[in-house]
Amino acid sequence: xxxxxxxxxxxxxxxxxxxxxxxxxxxxxxxxxxxxxxxxxxxxxxxxxxxxxxxxxxxxxxxxxxxxxxxxxxxxxxxxxxxxxxxxxxxxxxxxxxxxxxxxxxxxxxxxxxxxxxxxxxxxxxxxxxxxxxxxxxxxxxxxxxxxxxxxxxxxxxxxxxxxxxxxxxxxxxxxxxxxxxxxxxxxxxxxxxxxxxxxxxxxxxxxxxxxxxxxxxxxxxxxxxxxxxxxxxxxxxxxxxxxxxxxxxxxxxxxxxxxxxxxxxxxxxxxxxxxxxxxxxxxxxxxxxxxxxxxxxxxxxxxxxxxxxxxxxxxxxxxxx
Numbered sequence: 295x296x297x298x299x300x301x302x303x304x305x306x307x308x309x310x311x312x313x314x315x316x317x318x319x320x321x322x323x324x325x326x327x328x329x330x331x332x333x334x335x336x337x338x339x340x341x342x343x344x345x346x347x348x349x350x351x352x353x354x355x356x357x358x359x360x361x362x363x364x365x366x367x368x369x370x371x372x373x374x375x376x377x378x379x380x381x382x383x384x385x386x387x388x389x390x391x392x393x394x395x396x397x398x399x400x401x402x403x404x405x406x407x408x409x410x411x412x413x414x415x416x417x418x419x420x421x422x423x424x425x426x427x428x429x430x431x432x433x434x435x436x437x438x439x440x441x442x443x444x445x446x447x448x449x450x451x452x453x454x455x456x457x458x459x460x461x462x463x464x465x466x467x468x469x470x471x472x473x474x475x476x477x478x479x480x481x482x483x484x485x486x487x488x489x490x491x492x493x494x495x496x497x498x499x500x501x502x503x504x505x506x507x508x509x510x511x512x513x514x515x516x517x518x519x520x521x522x523x524x525x526x527x528x529x530x531x532x533x534x535x536x537x538x539x540x541x542x543x544x545x546x547x548x549x550x551x552x553x554x555x556x557x558x559x560x561x562x563x564x565x566x567x568x569x570x571x572x573x574x575x576x577x578x579x580x581x582x583x584x585x586x587x588x589x590x591x592x593x594x595x596x597x598x599x600x601x602x603x604x605x606x607x608x609x610x611x612x613x614x615x616x
Contacts, residue, residue, distance in 0.1 A: 324380030331360040447488030449562035461518030474581040
C-alpha cells in the first residue's frame with residue numbers, strides 16, 4: 295500500500311483534535327482537493343508529498359484560487375466554508391510541526407460571508423403524530439417508537455442514537471450518557487415518553503436477567519456494551535436503517551418528503567425555544583460547542599417572538615386613526 299502523505303495530519307485530527315472518523319475523512323478529501331489545486335498552480339509537484347509542505351507557507355493566493363474554482367462549480371457557501379475550515383486546520387497542523395510560519399488569516403468567502411440554511415422543523419402536532427406512527431404491537435414497531443422518542447425527546451444526532459449502549463442508560467437516575475462529536479460526552483435527562491418507550495422496547499427484547507440488572511443499575515461485563523437499538527439480532531442498527539424508517543413514517547403520515555432524524559433534532563430545539571427554554575440550555579442539550587451554532591434555531595421562532603412583542607410592548611401596536 296502506497297504511503298499516505300497526509301497520514302500524520304489525519305492522526306493529528308483524530309488523536310489531538312478528537313475528531314470523529316467521518317470528520318477526519320471529510321477533512322482529508324478537502325485537503326486533497328486543495329493540494330490538487332496547488333499542483334495545478336505549480337506550487338507543488340505531482341504527486342504532492344510531505345517534503346513539499348513548506349512550499350505552502352504564505353500561499354494565500356492558492357487558497358483563494360482553490361475557493362474560486364469551487365465557486366465556478368456552483369458549490370454552496372456551506373461547502374466552501376467547510377473547505378476553508380479544512381485548509382485552515384491543515385495549516386494549523388503544519389504550523390505546529392514547524393513546516394509553515396503562520397496560518398493564513400482574514401480569509402473570507404467573498405460572497406456575503408457564511409451561508410446559514412434554516413433547518414426544517416415539524417410543528418408540535420405533526421411531530422407527535424409522527425412519533426405515534428410505529429405499530430407497537432410488533433417488535434420492530436416498539437424499537438422504532440423508542441428510536442423516534444429518543445431522537446425527538448433528547449435531540450440526539452443520528453450517530454449518537456445509533457451508538458447508544460446499554461451501559462449508557464441509567465433508568466434509576468433518569469439520565470443517559472451520549473457520546474457526541476469529538477468524542478465529547480454529555481449527560482441528558484431520560485424521562486417522559488422517551489423513558490417509557492425505551493422501557494417497553496427493552497423489556498420485551500432483553501433477557502429477563504439482563505433487563506432486571508439494567509433497571510437496578512447493576513448491568514456489567516459484555517452486557518454494558520450491547521447496543522440499545524438493534525437491526526438484526528445482536529447487531530447494532532445501521533444509520534441508513536434509521537434514516538429510512540423515519541422517512542417512511544413521514545411519507546405514510548402526510549406524504550412528506552425530506553424528513554430525516556435531523557429533522558426531529560431540529561424540531562426538538564425549536565420546540566424548546568418556543569416553550570421558553572434559554573438558548574444556553576438548548577446549547578448544552580444539543581451538544582453544540584459554539585453558541586452561534588445554536589442561534590440558528592432562534593430564526594425559526596421569530597413568529598412567536600413577534601407575537602409576544604406585539605402583545606407586550608406598549609409601543610408595538612399601531613394606534614387607530616379617528
